[in-house]
Amino acid sequence: MKKYKIGLFGFGCVGQGLHEALSDNPQVAAEIVKICVKNLDKERPLSKDKFVFDPKSILEDEDIDLIVELIDDAKLAFEIVSDALRQRKPVISANKKMVAENLDKLIALQQEYDTPILYEGAVCGSIPIIKTLTDYYSLENVLEIKGIFNGSTNYILTKVIEENKSYKEALEAAQVNGFAETDPTLDVEGYDAKYKLSIVIEHAFGVHVHPDNIFNQGIQDITKSDITFAKERGLKIKLLAKAVKYNNYFSAYVAPHFVSKESPLYHVENEYNAVLVQGAFADDQVLVGKGAGKLPTGLAVLSDVNAIANNYRYSQRQVSSMAIQSTVEEVYVSFSPEQPVNFNLFTNVSEKYIGQNSGYVIGEINTDSLQELLTNADTNVIFTSGAKEEIEIHRLTYSYEIG
Known part of the structure; x- marks a missing residue:
């Protein structure tokens, strides 16, 4: 078998992890x-040569x-990867921003120059979700895919909710x-997911959707009141990424969700990721693994x-004409009593409460309107997962007095 000679761009956390994993697996033909690094003078565990x-x-x-491209500059990464593919050099990348923003171009380059690009490391760490969807689910009608796609935020939420640490303490621990x-x-803020x-x-789904067209809300605005409400x-509370297929369109968003004990996501803690795939034939399957x-x-x-090294490449799912659309979702929105939200943006309100120090409203709202609502200061949203197609929470019950 041919032994590949790797030109590696970037030697940060992932680059060092690759070097260590490759050193422990001499059977890999590479x-x-x-x-290539930005600073040649930095001390590193390898020879400067x-x-x-x-x-x-x-x-x-x-x-x-x-x-192998593992740098944090998406624009430069795309230039490097494009140049390599044009030279018919296979490419591996873990740069999720670069891949997401240019995936249609990367697929076109791969086809034009008959040269593969793989990017399993760009999504959900150790979970082989791309290969699973490409190979095992190639003949499946995937109806929904969702899960915990970011290990950093899951680690922070675990420390805040389970160990009663402050957000600042949890973030510092994640960085350390x-x-x-x-x-x-x-x-x-949910961009990575x-x-x-x-x-x-x-x-x-066989659809290219630019990340700019996907709604995202992170965990940075979660309050003590929100955590108390959940407990x-x-x-x-978990930051979930979710995409659901309907007849001729699909929805997609990233946002905090309430998750009940009945959900397989409830017990996924710390830096672990989880992906739930629902198919027409295979029904529900769950993949769990370290994501950071x-x-x-x-x-x-x-x-x-x-x-x-074994001549693998992604096969492309048949291109779909579906387009992303906004949908009506049930959400819990917390806010400051000094700046109550515009309740008229909700299509239906099941409960609202305004206390001395905090307030919240639970109701259904279009995701476009939700984006507008969240421009208000001191406002946070958590999806209730109460829709029929969800599996996390079949029905939420609330004990607060209606305002």
Whole structure:
């Protein structure tokens, strides 16, 4: 079997995880020969001879025949990946933002130059969801896919809800453990999960949807009152990514959800991810695994390296003409009594409460209107998961006095 020579871009958390996983698996027909980094003077656990600064040192090296892209600059990453594919060098990437924003272009380049690009490490860490959808579900009519797609936020919510830590303490712990970046915006505000959902939709439904068209609300505005509300009802709060297929359209969004003990997501804690796939034939299946950390994601990248060495590539699901649309969802919205929300935006209100220090409303609202509502300061939304197609919560009961 041919032994691939890898040109690696980036040697951060995932890059080091790949190197460690590859070192422990000598049977994989590949070796890292050059690593491109931004700072050549930084202390690293490998010989300085392996590191280069100029991307051309790798891209123009005729001996290098496999490119692994693990940098955090989506624009530069796309330039590197595009150049590599045009040179007919197979590519592996874990850059979910780059892949999500350019997936249609990447697929076109792959087809034009008959050269594969794999990106399992871009979605849900150690869970092989892309290969599962591409291979096992290739003949399935996927009706819904959802789950915990971001290990950082799940870790933070576990510490806040289960261990009564402050949001600041939980975030700092996530950063210390390598589960969250120094700038955690992409994680905590739901962008990371949105990029991943965009990629998953392509492989589940055969539809390309740009992440800008997917609604996202993160965990950064969850209040103590929201947590108390959940605990009093035996619920947990999880940041979920979700896409549901209807007759000729689909919905997609990322937002905090209430989750009951009956849900398989209830017990998924810390940096673990979970993906629930509902199909017309296979019904419900759940995949659970670590979604953050250098070794779980490094292993996902290594699995792509091994796949390339074995001539694997993604088969494309038949392209669908479905389009994304806004939908009416039942939500819990908390707000400051000094700035109550516009209740007229709801199509139906089942309960509202305005106390001295906090208020909330539970009702049905179109997701476009919900986006408008959340521009109000001190406002947060948690989806109740009360719709018929949901499995988390069949019916919520509330004990607060109606305002």
